[in-house]
Amino acid sequence: MSDRIHPYTRIVGAIIVPFLVAAFMLLYPLAATTDRFFAWTILPPITAMLLGSAYAGGIVFFVHVVRPNRWHAVRYGFPAVLVFATLLAVATFIHLDRFHFGFLAFYVWITLYITTPFLVLAAMIVNRGEDSREPDEQEVTLPAWVRILLAVIGLCSLVVGLTLFVAPQLGISGWAWTLTPLTARVCGAILTLPGMVNLWMLRDPRWSAFRQIFQAQLISLALILLALALRGGELLWSRPSAPLLVCGLAASFVAYGALYVWAERRRRRLTPTTPRG
Template sequence: MERYRRIGPGLTGVFAVFSGLAFLAFLAFLALYVVGGHTDQIFSWTILPARTAGFLGAAYAGALVLFAGALHDRVWARARISVLPPAVFSGAMLVATLMHLEKFHLDSPEVLPRAIAWLWLVVYVVVPPALVALFLRQQRRPGADPAPDEPLPVPLKLVMGVLAALMTGFGVALFAEPSGTPWPWTLTPLTGRATAAWLLGLGWALVQGLVDGDRARLRPGFAAIGVTALLDLLASVRYRDSMDWTGTASWSYVLAVAAIAAMAAAALLSFPGGERAGRAR
């Protein structure tokens, strides 16, 4: 009998599916981040201003890193960071999609945006309940989690706690009232709720990291958050004309994203060499 809970056949199958979905997410990254000004032609709904597409594209790039980092590890405790945060995000995104279904290119006369819109809808209907069901199934598998090898330092836990509170708070506020929540660029009800979905997923990832309390289990999560923050900082420069620099919202936002990038980099660079991380494989 195995000492540690390992990923069962069901979750391995989901990760195999996510390998295919990762390719689609990469295409979404290209459509949203690289050529974000053409979402009317190459995405499931039209996103304006392009600054929002930059944020969403950066988040999809982070998701790719998350799954790539978790796919190679078959110990459940180190892979589950890639399950519940995406479930939270995809569930919120499904609700946002259904609330604003008329905004999607489901009836577009153009084949490409119509196909992408229907693919989007199918993916977000299927993925959230599948991830929750498989998480519960995996938690019931025999075995235990390995003991934490690399406890989170207190300063890192404090920073994670503050960022988790900020992301969750803004995520809830944006989802409830997109037009009434301060934000450094213009958001529509749909783009506000799509942005909120990512904030809720990232906030959940930080909360889960605090609960697990082991950096060895959070490497994919820290890498994903760091990539998202770095690309979003670059998007702030690229789309600087879309942001309101006269008040404090834009500057506060940039400082917060820079702090997230610094936290992720510090966490990754301070990891021990990795000898202990391989013990439970």
């Protein structure tokens, strides 16, 4: 098995990256202008920044897909992207009346989410069997307790995300900031991303299989925390979910960062040095 990323998959990544960059720019620094420039008006702006943060992580992930790389280093990100894109496509058609018909951004959005689930699924199919599941020469194996803990966190995130998507009224009544049925479903779709990644840790102990995906997750978490700091006035602090969400995200960032640093230090120790001379 070659552990290669099929050329088709690289092409899909190269197509998706520019759209993610454009979406991030419209949703994160221009979060307050979605009524004029985006496919639909997102209020409050912190929801737009949350979605933009997810797209920023997507940029990092798909750059790894496009560059010279191995399939096993990115494979576990594809099921997460498939679920995320499918849920956003479903949410779009459920709430089609909320979108800005006639805007270029709307046509780009709907085209992207009609096609992306099929493109990503096809990429998973053409790359099937490429991963030999053999460890690298300088492989770091994640301890079982770390993988179980992260899988439990991921399962909680996945359950909450799917609950928000299926029953958005629960989010409207209890979320950390104001939601509509559409934004509740969008937040739910975002929460499925770490859930769909972390559950694979029960199957694969190789750090090399998650290292680059963790880079994307850390970027997303950092931007979400920055959004909370910049838009803290939009949080409904009277609801228990507000401090719980802030503390949970901060703790996740610290835990993910600590694991990344620990694993990278071990990986560098295992890397053979090139003799001089």
